[in-house]
Amino acid sequence: MIEMPEAVTIAQQMRETLVGKTIQHFSRGALIHKFLWLSKPAEEYDAILAGLPVTGATSFGRSIYLYAGDVHLLWFGELGGRILYHLQGEALPAKYHLRWDFTDASSLTFNMQMWGFVGLLKRSELAAHPYAEVGIPPLSVRFSLECFDQLLEDYPEKTKKGVKGFLVTSKHINGIGNGYLQDILFKAKIHPSRKIPSLTAHERQKLHAAIQDTLAEAIRLGGREDERDLFDHPGGYKRLMSKETVGKPCPECGTKIEKIAYLGGACYLCPNCQV
Ligand SMILES: [Zn+2]
Numbered sequence: 075m076i077e078m079p080e081a082v083t084i085a086q087q088m089r090e091t092l093v094g095k096t097i098q099h100f101s102r103g104a105l106i107h108k109f110l111w112l113s114k115p116a117e118e119y120d121a122i123l124a125g126l127p128v129t130g131a132t133s134f135g136r137s138i139y140l141y142a143g144d145v146h147l148l149w150f151g152e153l154g155g156r157i158l159y160h161l162q163g164e165a166l167p168a169k170y171h172l173r174w175d176f177t178d179a180s181s182l183t184f185n186m187q188m189w190g191f192v193g194l195l196k197r198s199e200l201a202a203h204p205y206a207e208v209g210i211p212p213l214s215v216r217f218s219l220e221c222f223d224q225l226l227e228d229y230p231e232k233t234k235k236g237v238k239g240f241l242v243t244s245k246h247i248n249g250i251g252n253g254y255l256q257d258i259l260f261k262a263k264i265h266p267s268r269k270i271p272s273l274t275a276h277e278r279q280k281l282h283a284a285i286q287d288t289l290a291e292a293i294r295l296g297g298r299e300d301e302r303d304l305f306d307h308p309g310g311y312k313r314l315m316s317k318e319t320v321g322k323p324c325p326e327c328g329t330k331i332e333k334i335a336y337l338g339g340a341c342y343l344c345p346n347c348q349v
Pocket residue numbers: 324325326327328329344345346347348
């Protein structure tokens with residue numbers, strides 16, 4: 075899934091590569107996926123976008139916004155998959171779900187994995203959308219330790235769900251998914267099932283720092299190694315806790331890294347370091 079470091083990386087590459095191009099045509103690929111949501115019929119996407127220039131790209135948490143003309147934007151919501159740029163004459167992927175062709179014969183494809191939302195909205199509609207720009211991006215100035223403490227305090231399920239549930243729900247902190255979660259909890263030495271009221275002030279502080287350090291490092295490295303950027307290059311961030319490292323020794327204490335199933339997805343952790 076695209077998490078904040080991938081969204082930042084791809085939005086920057088979109089700004090550098092796509093701004094100034096004119097969209098010629100939008101189309102769906104041969105692949106249809108019932109968990110790919112558009113905000114209107116695909117024909118309307120083509121009718122609206124054809125002839126519009128790409129005017130910018132930004133990210134907010136796990137979302138990417140690609141601006142078309144002065145009025146519209148494409149919103150790549152919380153999603154998994156590949157958003158790839160192709161030069162004129164370059165072979166397109168064998169399979170893709172969505173495609174944008176530009177007038178200079180280059181193109182953009184999106185091949186979804188798992189699920190995703192690619193909305194076409196007016197910029198003025200974004201602010202009122204219930205799922206847009208919710209939560210606090212963890213590298214924003216708003217995300218102080220005091221703000222983090224308050225978010226933890228206000229989490230309605232703090233006595234029911236472990237800290238994992240809080241961290242991966244974008245309406246609280248917007249940017250973390252199951253990928254970076256593992257390393258964040260490892261660095262903070264906290265077990266994913268720990269209930270929030272049991273966290274000490276020192277643990278909250280370590281968790282806040284681990285969130286910011288992990289995501290900042292991943293942005294510097296262009297995202298994580300199992301995701302791809304706009305040019306189909308893997309990111310440089312190697313996860314400490316992942317399916318690649320399960321069974322290997324913990325980098326801190328040497329205990330074997332374990333995999334557990336918790337809250338709808340695998341967790342990778344050190345059973346000795348993380349309590
Ligand atoms: Zn350990």
